[in-house]
Structures are given as structure tokens and as C-alpha cells.
Amino acid sequence: MFALVDCNNFYASCERVFQPKLRNQPIAVLSNNDGCVISRSNEAKKAGVPMGAPAYKFQDFFEKNKIHVVSSNYALYGDMSNRVMNLLSEFTPEIEIYSIDEAFLKFEGFEKHFDLQEYGNQIRYKVTKGTGIPISVGIAPTKALSKVANKIAKKFPEKTGNVYIIDNDEKRIKALNWLPIEDVWGIGYGHTKRLKAQGITTALDFINYEEKWVQKNMGIVGLRLYKELQGISCLDLEEVTDKKNIATTRSFETNYKDYELIKERIVTFTVSCAEKLRKQKACCNAIVVFLKTNRHRKELDQYYSNYVLQLPFPTNSNIELAKFATEALNKIFKEGFEYKKAGVIVTDFSPEGTQQLNLFQNSNPKHKKLMETVDSINRKMGTIKIKLATQDLKRTWKMKQEKLSPKYSTKIADAIKVKAWDV
DNA sequence: TCTGGGGTCCTAGGACCC
DNA sequence: TCTGGGGTCCTAGGACCC
Numbered sequence: 490m491f492a493l494v495d496c497n498n499f500y501a502s503c504e505r506v507f508q509p510k511l512r513n514q515p516i517a518v519l520s521n522n523d524g525c526v527i528s529r530s531n532e533a534k535k536a537g538v539p540m541g542a543p544a545y546k547f548q549d550f551f552e553k554n555k556i557h558v559v560s561s562n563y564a565l566y567g568d569m570s571n572r573v574m575n576l577l578s579e580f581t582p583e584i585e586i587y588s589i590d591e592a593f594l595k596f597e598g599f600e601k602h603f604d605l606q607e608y609g610n611q612i613r614y615k616v617t618k619g620t621g622i623p624i625s626v627g628i629a630p631t632k633a634l635s636k637v638a639n640k641i642a643k644k645f646p647e648k649t650g651n652v653y654i655i656d657n658d659e660k661r662i663k664a665l666n667w668l669p670i671e672d673v674w675g676i677g678y679g680h681t682k683r684l685k686a687q688g689i690t691t692a693l694d695f696i697n698y699e700e701k702w703v704q705k706n707m708g709i710v711g712l713r714l715y716k717e718l719q720g721i722s723c724l725d726l727e728e729v730t731d732k733k734n735i736a737t738t739r740s741f742e743t744n745y746k747d748y749e750l751i752k753e754r755i756v757t758f759t760v761s762c763a764e765k766l767r768k769q770k771a772c773c774n775a776i777v778v779f780l781k782t783n784r785h786r787k788e789l790d791q792y793y794s795n796y797v798l799q800l801p802f803p804t805n806s807n808i809e810l811a812k813f814a815t816e817a818l819n820k821i822f823k824e825g826f827e828y829k830k831a832g833v834i835v836t837d838f839s840p841e842g843t844q845q846l847n848l849f850q851n852s853n854p855k856h857k858k859l860m861e862t863v864d865s866i867n868r869k870m871g872t873i874k875i876k877l878a879t880q881d882l883k884r885t886w887k888m889k890q891e892k893l894s895p896k897y898s899t900k901i902a903d904a905i906k907v908k909a910w911d912v
Numbered sequence: 913t914c915t916g917g918g919g920t921c922c923t924a925g926g927a928c929c930c
Numbered sequence: 931t932c933t934g935g936g937g938t939c940c941t942a943g944g945a946c947c948c
Contacts, residue, residue, distance in 0.1 A: 587948080589948075590948080591948075674946095674947085675945095675946065675947085676946085677945060677947085678945085678946090679944080679945060679946085707945095710945080
């Protein structure tokens with residue numbers, strides 16, 4: 490059996506943990522640059538705040554409905570996520586952390602010794618008590634079905650207590666009949682359109698449809714899903730693997746026209762990618778730089794371009810990668826456009842220290858020691874960083890974060906002070 | 913003025929090899 | 931130039947996820 494554990498309204502819930510006055514209040518968490526809504530408490534959903542709502546268009550709405558609006562605080566969410574995952578690990582040795590707020594647990598043979606419904610209740614109790622984050626638990630014989638069970642647990646809290654188990658065919662059929670095809674894990678926009686054209690509107694319709702059609706039109710991925718929903722397990726927990734791509738991309742707080750400004754951003758993004766690369770002890774063999782105008786501003790000239798630069802040698806040095814990124818930028822930068830977004834992606838990794846000997850072109854060996862030193866100083870100093878000369882010393886890329894909550898759990902100065910009274 | 917960011921896997925087709 | 935069969939590697943793009 491598998492369980493899918495999912496934190497309810499995760500970012501909004503994290504904000505609430507350290508601010509009890511937000512309990513039962515509508516909360517909306519904004520994306521980078523305070524652009525649009527990316528997480529909502531139940532109360533905010535009820536009040537009618539849509540997912541992805543652009544903040545500037547909803548200003549009045551927020552005020553009228555007394556929505557508490559906050560900037561996203563990833564230091565807080567990352568730390569809270571670790572706490573949740575640590576607690577979950579106590580319930581089984583087999584766990585796959587699927588995203589910042591979700592994990593699959595595997596219970597091999599547990600059903601012989603435990604009442605899994607009761608076990609699910611315990612998981613929920615322990616995590617909520619230990620972290621303050623409410624969760625939903627779905628349990629079923631396959632991963633795809635545990636996703637379905639989780640949806641039911643979340644949708645009907647009164648009936649299920651946020652824990653639901655699919656452990657027989659009757660429950661499975663009932664659940665699949667209830668679930669619209671577009672809400673099935675693995676069915677996105679494209680497949681929904683094609684399936685509906687075949688008259689398929691629920692998950693149950695889907696598993697009763699011809700297997701051949703599914704295989705032909707949805708490939709091996711679709712076929713696996715089809716089997717999983719029928720109760721035949723095809724997907725096991727996945728091993729944690731190192732990343733195969735690392736990206737840093739951002740929208741700008743305003744349109745940029747100036748080459749120097751954009752170059753500074755690209756170099757900063759590149760340094761961020763290089764830091765992540767070194768954490769993974771990898772070097773990259775290729776770097777992608779892209780640049781785009783604001784697609785929402787239809788009256789402005791539109792432009793998008795990207796350039797893939799194959800590197801002459803693998804590296805994870807800030808200095809070398811910054812040079813290559815600038816080279817790539819120069820291939821695509823065009824004067825006269827108003828740029829809104831840019832990004833850097835590093836790909837094609839090889840492990841650190843296994844560089845091929847290349848007589849003429851190689852990563853400068855001195856950079857390794859230098860980067861180690863830079864990383865260690867940056868770690869110690871926190872936000873005061875050693876930067877390259879091309880980077881702007883004053884800025885970070887999160888320019889607009891007007892309603893940022895404190896780093897309650899990761900920064901000592903922001904920790905909550907607890908007063909004690911004599912009884 | 914103002915609309916997120918970061919990933920994975922699979923497939924088809926081209927280039928090339930014997 | 932045509933005639934045949936069998937294979938690999940790489941890349942772009944599609945589809946999906948949170």
C-alpha cells in the first residue's frame with residue numbers, strides 16, 4: 490500500500506503557524522515580485538480569491554474582503570517542509586519526497602500488523618501537532634490511487650477527518666466515478682481535450698476505455714496511469730537523484746531596455762546556478778540563456794530568444810560560467826525591446842573532478858579553491874555576499890517583497906520570543 | 913507600473929555507423 | 931544512383947508535475 494501525504498494550503502499554512510492571529514483568517518501568498526497569488530487558505534478560497542490572481546488587479550478585492558496578503562518566504566517554507574518530512578520518516582523507512590509539500594510513503598506488508606486507517610490518523614495527528622501544518626492522507630494500493638484517495642480526504646474533511654483509504658473495489662469504483670478526468674494525476678490540458686472528445690469525462694470512463702487507444706494516444710506514460718487506476722501497481726517510489734538541470738529565472742520588477750542592467754541580472758542568475766551546481770558537486774557542460782519581453786503587454790513589440798552554449802570544458806566556477814553566460818547573452822540580446830524576464834539554465838552535468846584532460850582548454854584549477862572559499866564565506870555571512878564585479882552589490886533579485894514575514898525558524902534574530910510568567 | 917519559478921520523462925526524427 | 935537491414939546517439943519539442 491502507498492500513502493500520499495499532502496500539506497493543506499502549504500504556504501498559507503506556514504504563514505499561520507507563527508501568527509496565531511491569522512487562524513481562521515483568509516490568507517493569500519504572492520509569487521516572486523509580489524506578482525500573483527500562489528497559495529490560499531480555505532477562507533481565502535471561499536472568499537473567491539482565484540489561484541494565480543494578479544495582485545494589482547485584486548487590490549480592492551483584498552481590502553474589501555480583509556484578505557491577509559503576504560509575500561512568499563521560501564526560507565520559512567523550506568524549513569517547515571523539512572520538519573514535516575522528518576516526522577513522516579518516522580512512520581516508514583520507504584519515503585519519496587515528491588515536492589515541497591507532498592510525500593509518498595510505502596507500507597510494504599504493514600496491513601498485516603496495522604489498521605492503516607488508524608495509522609493514517611496517527612500520521613495526521615503527529616504532523617499537525619509537531620509542526621502546526623494540517624495535512625491530508627490518502628492510502629491505496631497504487632500511487633495514482635493514493636492521489637485519488639488524498640483528493641477525497643481533502644475535499645471531505647468532516648466525513649474523512651482528512652484521512653481516506655481505498656482498500657476495496659467498491660470504494661475504488663466509487664472514487665473514480667466521482668473524479669473528473671481533468672483532475673486525475675498525469676492528465677493535463679492536452680490529454681483532457683483528447684479524452685473528452687472520446688466522450689470520457691470521469692476517471693472511471695477512462696479505465697473502462699479501450700487499452701489500445703490509450704497506448705496509442707497517450708504512450709507508455711498514459712498506459713501506466715491506466716493500469717494504476719485499475720489497481721495494478723506500475724509506479725514504485727523513486728530514488729532521490731541529483732538534478733539534471735538547474736535553473737535560475739526571474740521576472741524583472743519593471744521592463745529593462747539597457748544591456749548593462751540585463752547583463753548584471755544574467756551574471757547574478759549564473760552565479761546562483763553555479764552555487765547550486767557546487768552543492769551537488771557537479772560541473773556543467775552547457776549553459777542556456779534566454780530573454781523575453783512581456784507577453785501580457787500586447788501593444789509592445791514581442792521578442793523571445795534563447796541560446797545554448799556548449800562549453801569547451803566542464804566547470805562550476807562563477808567566473809568561468811559568468812563569462813560563458815555573457816557570451817550567450819550577446820548572441821541573443823537585441824537593442825530596442827523592453828525585456829521583462831530572463832533566465833539561465835545549466836545542463837549536461839559531469840561529476841566534479843572527472844574532467845577530461847584537455848591540453849589547451851580546461852577549467853582553471855585555481856578556481857576550485859577560490860569557489861570553496863567564496864562559498865564558505867557566503868555561508869557564514871548570510872546575505873552579505875562576495876560577488877563578481879559585474880554584479881550589483883546592493884541588490885538581490887527579489888526586489889519587490891513588500892509583505893515578507895520574518896524567517897521565524899531559520900534566522901535567530903527573527904525567532905519568536907516566549908515570555909514566561911510565574912504562576 | 914503591475915500577471916511565478918523550477919523541474920521530469922518520453923518520443924519522433926535526423927545524423928551517422930556498419 | 932540504386933539496391934537492404936540493423937543499429938546508436940542526440941536533440942527539440944510535447945506533455946506533465948508541484
